[in-house]
Amino acid sequence: MKHRNNKTIFGLSILGLLLLTALSLFVGRYPTPYWMPVDRMLEDPLARRLVLTLRLPRILLALLLGASLASAGAVMQMLFRNPLVEPGFLGVSQGAAFGASLSILTFGSGSLPMHTLAIGFALAGLVGSYILARRLRFGGWVLRLVLAGIAVSALFSAGTGVLKYLADPLTELPEITFWLLGGLWSGTWEDVLNVLPFVIPGLLLVFLLRWRLNLLSLDDETAWSLGASPEKERWWLLLGAVVATAALTAIAGIVGWIGLIVPHIARRLFGADAQLHLPGAMIIGAAFTLLCDDIARTLTAGEIPLGILTSLLGAGVFMLIMTTFRVHLKR
């Protein structure tokens, strides 16, 4: 049947991801720009330390970030029955941005308060959107959540604007701006360990319930008649997706486009059935983010913010897909 074909693409994707991960260890600006010869890594203790303490955690964070953003995007597009939503829109991205800016203004550039506040406000954005959606007296559940997400995002965005206005233009403002551009330059093993308690349960929940997403993308009455509890199950999947995304956004800042564009590519390659396209989105998201991050830390002597690269490449791919392939936008 058709599933055999998909398994081949699937195996190749995983192989490609592993290869890219291995290659990424050798890519960078030490000892010379772009590439570290294999024997150098074996002989030079400094090179080994650099790879193990700097490059490896950063590579892992890029993989986790990409997998989380892409799978959260795929989950949200299915739950909201809309191929144009992305993981941050329920107040999550703007909440994290507000939390990070607040931390820079009140605690300086310490990473613990920054991560705590960013993830705290990201989750506050989600919960706020949810509570507001429950109280709105207008439209169906999906429409109410979308409207609530837009409203909460706008509130946080205004708050971030106020903080930027108040920030010291020579020290704090550049730091806020740089954080908002997104990047993994500060990623350490500690960060990896800090995000895992959020990312593993979040991604696991989404991964295990992935076939269920198909049911939840149907009309509520149909989903119910198939034995699903649409509202409850949607909320759990949403929580899993957002918690993983929020934890990584706290470290990486606002990294756009991956959550929007990768699910489209995954559906194109693996089909609309989430049983296959959700793991596909995780793999492609991880690979795309890692590739962008490799370029971000290698191309120039300075660091190119990751968010700029993902937007640049992501927008390019998006335009290519929208103009070359048939895209289904029903309703």
Place this chain on the structure above:
Amino acid sequence: MNSPQVITLTDISFRYGAKHRWVLESLSASIDHGSITAILGPNGVGKTTLLYLMLGLLEPQTGVIRLDGREISSIPRTEVSRMIGLVPQLESIPFPYQVVDYTAMGRAPHLGLLGAPQAHDYQVVDRILEMLGISALADRNVQALSGGEAQLIRIARSLAQEPDILLLDEPTAHLDLANKEHMLQMLCRLAEQEMTVLFTTHDPDVAFSIATDAVLMRGGQAIASGDMQSVLTSENLSNAYQLPITVHEVEGHKVILRNAEGCR
């Protein structure tokens, strides 16, 4: 499945909220095992609401609904889904699923919360697509189907639940004459296979053509229910639709004439 009556509704009243009007008021009816029952009545009379109540999707404010003698609210959700399939009138499917994957979603009540269809489930799906004569559609994109084909795959998805009872909401409303006839014949075949078929329609002719039983609704109540022949009389239909309607027999088939006056 020994009980002759698979669904009984006793004194059902329902409204969508305290400030809303009553959609159903003290409605009572029962559905026999293996029957083809038409729920008939004018637009907006609460036919679809009645289907949702039978699924447990809505809960009545008063009254009791029993499935096979058990109160529906006491039956676990997945068990209800294994007993009753729903074919909605229209369904928006936001992603381009293949017909085979869409049909396999009907296997959900037979899978756990973390489950996904296995080879056995795809066999059930293949069998159902073949039975409905739409095996050729298996690899097609659900968003690219015609209205008649879309109706058939909705039925296929519901049959994949392997239910005892099939609820269909206006199954012929958007179909042309040939597709309508095909649909009605298929419902007859399902009933021959011991399935209880229940469908809503606003069109008495559809009810005449295949129903064994009928529930005639007006103003939130069942004004008559039971054997189709005795329910769908000129008098009852005129009462339900508030129009002078006469039932005639032409070459052994019942048809209605509404004594309308044309442009006035």
